[in-house]
Structure formats: structure tokens, C-alpha cells
Amino acid sequence: MSKMVKHNTKGNLFVSRATKTGSILNTTSQSRFSKRSDANITQSRRSVTMSESKLGEAKTSGPGRLDIVVLDDNGHDVTPKPLYIVDPSTQKSQLFNSDNQSTVGTPTDILSFASMYQTGTASAYAQPFSRSIYGSTSNRSARSKISSIESSGEITESGPEITTGFADVMTVRKEEVEELTENDLNKVINITLEETDTILMFEQKGVAVSEEGEDAQITEKRNQAYEELCKTKEGNDRFSDRGMQTFNNALKNKEIQAEKVGLTDAGINVTSWDMYDTYTSIAAPPSDETAQATPGSRAVSIIESSQHKTKQGSEEESLTTSRITESRASVLTMSVMGEVEPETPAQTERPVTMEGSESGVNPQWEAICNGESIKRHLVIIERVVTENIYQPKQATYRGMQILVDPDKEKFETESQAGTVSPDIMTSRAPTLDRLWSYHCSLTKGRNVASMAWNKKNSDILAVGYGQFGFSEQSKSKGGLACCWNMKNPEFPERVYHCKASVTAVDFSSGNPNLLAVGLYDGTVCIYNVRNTEDSPVVDSFDCHGKHSSPVWQLCWIEREKGVGDERGEILVSISADGRIVQWSIRKGFECVDLMKLKRISSKSHQKKKEKSEAFISRQAPGMCFDFHPKDTNMYLAGTEEGLIHKCSCSYNEQFLDSFTGHTGPMYKVKWSPFSQDVFLSCSADWSIKLWTQGILKPVLTFHSTTKAVHDICWSPYSPTVFCAVNEGAVEIWDLSTNTLDALINTLASPGTKLACSIFSKNSNSVLVGDSDGQVSVYQLRNMQENTTIQKVNSLTEIVESTVASQVDTKNGDEKKKE
């Protein structure tokens, strides 16, 4: 029985031929290599004709023609037919076509063939040659393939199989090799790297055993036994040394060439805040992450020219080692120096002195400038710088200790010491100590018209600049309202340009960020000082009830009484068109007339007992007003004629009282903050008058100068102290010491006229504005300080005593007449 033995190898089907010669080799080889072979090799075949195929020779055999014919017992031809019929023409072409590639492919093919033959069918070839060494056979078959391939056009008898396999492989090869076009070369090829199976090359099991393992005790016992053995080995008869020869394998040096492994040093400082940053950035949404990563990525993009690839993310920010900073700096300058900056000559007005580095850092500078934080930082820096310069003055202002610069002393011991305090300290008389002044180039030449403190932050001062006279209006370029901060006396923090001269300013107390500004042309504007825009929030330009003449005074009044929506804060203005107007911001800027100032012709007292009637001819220009500090329904208004009217918000047609006495326009009228009935007035008739509510004639008159008194201000600390500003001097009056002369009289600098004054709320100082745009801060020194209770009463006492004396004289006069 002949059996067909089939061996399945990789992809190719080989047929092994059982021969009649059963050799040991066959048995072994077959049994070794065939899995499914049940060929009984010892059985001999009846007839097998096989032509010897010499591997050395090359024979062409037709396709499909087998030289071996196998017949079984019954004489049937059971010759295995070839499974693959190959066209020789294609074979040849394939063989010769890919000469270049074939050489590349051949070694592997041969090796693969060798392996294939190893697995299965070498036995077939072993037989004809009756060689017993498998290895040599396979070698030979390998060699035969080489020779068969190399020889042209020669296909061996084992050809079909060889060529079959080879042709197969060759076709595969052929498909893979293509003409590479230009596009192909430029095409992006995706290469996927996958993890291959782990190839175990060497394994050495550890010789250490854990103490807690199961075999630990056994191992320990063995270890101990061995140790004892070693100890007893020395003089023991059971052990004897013996020499032995070993094979020494020949050593061979093998060199390989490999690419140098690039090493890079990377250092990183890990800090706890760095970890915190990483966690917060991970937790934050991705949009934030990109925003955070941009500083790092920007750095990376700048260093792209170098080969160094850094990892992005928060680790970037933590690389603060100086080494990296320096390297980056050097790289940046290198990469930047290389670029040509064509615009550098055009940017010479910038005070940048880095040469050639603008191209790399300009976008950064732009980005920084567009941000908000740099403005804030610049403001802080300016304040800090200013503080360094002004610290002594500001400390004096606030009543704090002056910090002495320890380094400054050394320089000054040689030169004359102490320019600040000793002069003042030596004198005992009350004086004004000039601390500093608010002025800058913007305000130079402008007349200070009005000042107001911020109700919330008493360091912030609003100053309105504007000319008083009509003829001067055309000369000025418009008005200016500035907000100065005590922390920076060199430049205002807010500057608002107005189209006309500013005549009145006031801060709101309900909304401390609102600043009301009154202009010479009658407009009332409200600014929001929170933002730095130069435009008002509301403007009264469109109001139909607006003023047609200069707004001389503005005041925010907190109205407690009133019906419904009259409560809250309102803005009240008085202007030269004779109206006192109340403004409110509800739907727009609305105004309601509080009072129309009517002209009263007060005829001088005549012998006749006829009462002079109120003669309503036309409106009287209003100059100033002041609401009562306690009763916000009542206010005083001063007119250009010299009359003071006491009015009430409830009556808008009639005055409650009229105080006569002044002979010129009333510039200011002020209630005393300590005494409820007393108020003070100043006017252009060179005098200041003290009044009390019940009496329509002035109680006291202060003459000290021959110039118009522009402004008066009560001191918030002393009930009897007030400050008066006339064109040439600042006067501080103290009624408790002297009612005839001013306590302190400080002359203005020549060439300037003083225009307005205001007491400071948080310091014993007075601020005086002049016509040159300067607002000087004077601190009162050596003023008498009595207890306030005593002082409160002292003012009323003075008033009463004066009134009493006046009444006495009056009575005396009447008695005389009678």
C-alpha cells in the first residue's frame, strides 16, 4: 500500500515521496518531520519510478510533468499531481525581472526555503542522495537553490516545487515593488508601530527566596547544611581535591557598530506650588488650560529653532533653573539676531535700547500692553515711587511718624541737618506749614475753581479748574476736572476734559463714585470715576430745564423727608440764571425747579413805617447755597445782590427769610457744623459776616483785607475756627481768641491769586487752590486745642454775647432817641 504523504507547511503544499528504500534515515527524518504521516515506510512500494535528479545539474522539466510515477499495488497510477501548474514563460520573466530586488529578497527567501524544507520535505530530497546527514542535505538544497536561481533559465527537477514556492514568493515580491513616482515620494505615509510579541532571549531565575515564602524553610535548611558542609570540608577525609581538565572554548571578539545614543540632561525643580498649579489646571476646563499653556507654548515656539524639544504644560513654568533660563536667553537672542528688522529705524522714538531684539519681543510687548494688569502695576509703582519721595510730608499730614531714612542720616550729618521740622517746632505761634501741592503740567495756568472731597475715601480730592470771569472764558481751552489722590501728588489719577470752564464739583455720598461737575455754560455733568474714560455718564445738555448761566455751586443732598420717591439723594445746583434746580437720574437726566430767586428790592429803612413790599421784578442771579446740616429741607441761598435767603424745599415760591447786610455778590455761605443756628458768609465786599438764624442782621463782621473774599470754610475740628481765602492771602480765624483779626495770615505767592479753600477731613490741614493751577496743602500747627464740648458752646456764647451787646447798644440808641 502506498500512501500518499502530505505535509502541510506554511502556505505551500509539498508532497513527499515515499520510496521503496526504507532507510533508517527515512524513518528518522520522516518521523521527525511529519506530523500526520502514517506512511509505513517499511512497506515497499511495488514500483516507483523516479528519475534521478541531480541537484548539481539543471534540467528543464515541463510544467506539471513529474518524473516520478507512483503505482500502487493494483497498478493504479497514484502519482500525485502537482498542485500548482506554473507557466514557464511567466516564471522566467519573473525570475529575471526583479534582479535587483531578487538579490535583496533572496537571502530571506532562501532562508525561508531552508526552513520550509527543514520542516517537511527535506526528507524527499534526502532519499535520492542517500545522505544521512540532514544538515548537509539541507545545506545542499539551499545551495542548490542559489545555484538554480543564479543559473539562467535552468530549472531543476525539483523545479516545480522550488519554482512554485519561489514563484509565489517572487510574485509577492513583484507586487510589492512599484515604480515610485514623485507624488509617492512626497506622500505622507503612516507608519504604525505596534508592540511585537515579547521575545524571551534570556531568563535567569533569581536565586533569592523570600523569607516568607513556602520554600523558605527548606531553602534555609539547605543553606545551613551547605554551610556546615563547607566548614567540615577542610580536614575531612571524605573530601579530596582533584584536578580536572575543562574545555576552554575559543573566545571570539565581535564588533558591532551602533549609532551613538544621544543623552540629554534635564533638570527640574519640583515645588509644592507647582503641583498645586498642575492640579488646578487639570481641574479647570480646557479653555482655561489653553490659556494657561500659552505662556509655556510661547516660550516653546520661540525656541523652535533649537533642537531641544521641551515638554509643554505646567512643568514648563516650573523650569526655573538658571541654566535653562540662560540657555533660553542665549537662544532667543541668537534666533532674534538672525532676523532682519526693517522697521527698527522707524521706531527710534521708543526708548528701547536692545539692539536688533525688537522683532522677537515686540509681539510680547504688544500683548502686555493690551492687558489690563500693566496699567494697574504702573499705578502702584508710581505710588510707591512717590511715597519714597513724599513720605515725610504724607506722614506729617496724617499725623504719623516720619520714617527716617537710616542711610540718609550719614550724608546729612555733615551738611546742615533737618530742613523739615526744626524750624516749625521752634516757633510757638500758630502757623501754616506748607506740605506739598497738587499740580502738574496739565493744570498749569488754570484757575482752581472748586474742590470737593470724596465722601468715601477722604484721600481723593476732586478739583475743578476754570476761570471765573467771562472775558477769560475764551482764552481757556475748556475746563478740567481732576481727581487727585493723596498717594500721588504729582499726577491726577483721573482727568476729565470739559468743554467749558468748570465752576463747581461735588462728590456724591450715596454713590461715592459719582462726581457732579458744573460748567460755566450751565451744563451739569456726572462722571463715574471708576472708569478712566473722559466722557460723562450723563450730561444735562439735552435737558429742557437746564441752566443757561454758569452753575456756581453743586451739592448732593441726602433727602430723608419727603414723599415716596423724593427720598434718596438728589443733586441741587444754583446758577446765575436765578434758579435752584434739583436734578435726578430716573429715566434720563431730569430737573425740577426748587426755587426761583426773585429779586427783592430792599429799600433802606425809611422814617416811614410802611413795610416795603416784595418787589418781584426779575430773577436774581444765585451764587451759592448751603443746606442745613441737620434739616435737609431748609437751605440758604446767596445772590449776587448780597442777599441771603432762607428757603425751604417745600415752598418754591417764597423765601422764609432774607438776610441783608452784604453789599456785594455773595460768594459763599456756610452753616457751622457745630452750631445749628450760626452761619457764615463771605462776599466781594471784602467782608465776612457771621449770622445767626433768628436775626436778619449780621452778628459779626470780619474785615481784614481790601480784596474780595472768595471762599470760606469752617474747620471740622474746632467750632470757632474757620478759614477764609481772599485773593491775596489765606487767613485762619479763631473766634475764641480774636474776633477782630485773623489768627494766621499767610500770603499767597506773588503773581497768583487764591481762589478756593477746603478743610481736610482726616487731618488738621487746609487745602488752598490758586489761579496757577496749584492746590497747596497746609497743615495747621500750634493751634489751640481745647476740648470740643467747651468749644461747641463757646461759639454760641460768643454769638449770644455779641447779640446781647448789640441789643444793648440798640436799646441804648433808642433810649437816646427817646
Next chain:
Amino acid sequence: MSEIEETIKRIQSHKGVIGIIIVNNEGIPIRTTLDNSTTVQYAGLVHQLTMKARSTVRDIDPQNDLTFLRLRSKKHEIMVAPDKDYLLITIQNPSE
């Protein structure tokens, strides 16, 4: 933008101010009113110091951050306003 330029000029004209340097977050000066060598020197050194100061503050409490740094020496005072993207350095001689 020009407002910032004006402010810088104004600070520069304050009494005793020697110079202003603006340094980016890598220690490279991008605006300065001093000469080149001084600028580079100040920029590098002050940047390192500010980074160290900020690291100190944040190590103690990572939610805290450095807002201002003043270094007073015998002759000068160096004031640094740090930010995420830049450093604003001002050098002043206050006793002038």
C-alpha cells in the same frame, strides 16, 4: 497703549528715579530706560530673585502669590511688580 508710554515717562521723571525695566517671563528685557549693559544685568538678577521670592511665598501656601517686592539698599531702592507675563522693575534713589 500710549497711556502706558506716558505713565512710564512720568514715572521716569519722578524725583530720584533712575530707570524702569520691563522684563518678560523669561528674564529678557523688553522695555527699558537704561543702557543696555545695566539693563541686562538688572533683568537677569532681579528676575531670578523674583522667581525665588515667588517660589518662597507659594511654597508656604500655594494659593498665595507674590504681589510686590521692594529691595532697599544703601544707595537705591529696587521695586518689582511681578505678573504672570512680565516683571516691572523700577530703580529709585529716594534720598536724592
